Amino acid sequence: MTPAMVHYYFKTRDQLLDILIDERFAPLRIELARIFSESDAEPAETLRAFVEALAATVDRHPWFAALWVGARGWSARAGCCFSAWRRASARATRIVRVERTAAWQREGKLNPELDPSLVFMSLFGLTVLPLATARWRDQSERTLTTEGIARHAVALLMHGIRPF
Numbered sequence: 001m002t003p004a005m006v007h008y009y010f011k012t013r014d015q016l017l018d019i020l021i022d023e024r025f026a027p028l029r030i031e032l033a034r035i036f037s038e039s040d041a042e043p044a045e046t047l048r049a050f051v052e053a054l055a056a057t058v059d060r061h062p063w064f065a066a067l068w069v070g071a072r073g074w075s076a077r078a079g080c081c082f083s084a085w086r087r088a089s090a091r092a093t094r095i096v097r098v099e100r101t102a103a104w105q106r107e108g109k110l111n112p113e114l115d116p117s118l119v120f121m122s123l124f125g126l127t128v129l130p131l132a133t134a135r136w137r138d139q140s141e142r143t144l145t146t147e148g149i150a151r152h153a154v155a156l157l158m159h160g161i162r163p164f
Contacts, residue, residue: 028057028064036097043104047123048154054127055150065132094120126153 010016035050058065101116130149 024061024063028061032057033096036100043101043110044158046100047119047157050120051123051127051150051153051157054124055131055146058128058131059146065128123153123157126156 006016010019032050032053035046035053038046041049097120098116101110101114101119104110105112105114105116127150130144130152131146134144
């Protein structure tokens with residue numbers, strides 16, 4: 001594909017990103033959001049399922065993590081696709097995640113000091129960033145697996161840094 005062909009079909013960068021989001025990211029977003037839709041699920045199991053689903057998504061779609069970080073490295077906007085993903089991400093889906101987290105806090109099932117609006121992005125960062133940066137790490141750190149990173153994110157979430 002030549003640059004001219006890309007410009008013929010997509011007049012702007014936003015048009016290209018919108019198609020990318022609609023065809024590649026939106027189905028994954030819907031799949032991940034489904035995890036939060038079970039009304040009787042316990043928070044620990046839901047958040048564990050979310051982290052494991054993120055790791056599985058990166059396994060199935062290696063481009064997923066790399067696009068989030070972007071070719072120029074980690075930025076405050078989470079890579080080249082953040083704004084397009086944010087536009088495409090259904091407001092209702094974000095509200096469900098935040099309201100579900102706040103409800104768990106009111107029920108005494110989740111740490112009340114957590115900011116409900118940051119839980120999703122925190123889990124995302126704990127899982128996707130290490131997977132996306134695997135090629136940047138030195139050789140001794142490259143033995144980490146997708147499962148190991150997911151296990152680490154869940155352990156950090158559930159038990160923090162306190163010793164047992």
